[in-house]
Amino acid sequence: AMAIGYILMKIVFAICHSFKPARVNLTANRLQVLSAALMAFSHGSNDAQKSMGIITLALLSGGFIGSLEVPDIVKLLCAAAMAAGTSVGGWKIIRTVGGKIFKMHPIHGFAADLNSSLVIFSATLLHLPVSTTHVVSGSIMGVGSAERVKAVHWDVARQMVVAWVMTIPCTALMGAISYLIVHNLF
Incomplete structure (x- = not known):
């Protein structure tokens, strides 16, 4: 996303x-x-699929549905959850991504949105799950770098990348701890 954002800008x-x-x-x-x-459409085309897949697999495993087909209610609830989450809880992310990485003007926002949607759609068509937040952030870094490399606040970008890298081992550790608690209680 960063490289393509740079080129697109x-x-x-x-x-x-x-x-x-x-x-x-x-x-x-x-x-x-x-x-x-x-x-927004590309975001839903990639992120919603992950949530719907997990919920559908849980419903199938629990015997609540007979086949691995996503029920309409799951689609509706995932869409509502994404909309609610973005409108209520997404402001901090929007503020960081939209203003703390790089001071954007309308032309930069257009290029970053266009680039992000192209990268996410490409991943979706290839059946690859991606983090839309990572793609958007990378796009903004690329667009900002095309303006001027020093215009990007690399300390903010570095903090974000560290958080991304730490996500996988931290969630694995939390999953292991949760498993041990549940396994020992039941």
């Missing part, structure tokens, strides 16, 4: 270099509505 700069900044920002504001909608 350089292409956008090349296309827009002869236009006045006010016109570029106005056009980017309008295009960002479309790129944000595309990003």
Whole structure:
């Protein structure tokens, strides 16, 4: 996402270099509505599948459904949970990703959204689960680097990457502890 974001932003700069900044920002504001909608759709196309798969597998394992087909109610509940989670709990992530990594202008937001949606759609078409937060963050870092490498707040980026790396061993440890507690209690 970072590399492609860098390349995409350089292409956008090349296309827009002869236009006045006010016109570029106005056009980017309008295009960002479309790129944000595309990003939202791609987000649901990848993240919702993971949740629906886990819930459906649990329902099948528990004998609540007879085949490995996602029930409509699971689709509806996953969509509602994603919408609620983003609207209620996503503001801290949005604030960090949207402002602390790189000070963006409409043209950067458009490029980052477009790049993120392309990367996520590609992963979805290849049946690869990806973290949309990682993709969006990488896209913003790439877009920011195309503007100027020092414009990216690399200390914030480094903190995010450390948190991403620590997620897997920490969740594995928590899973093992939970298993031991449940196994010893029952």
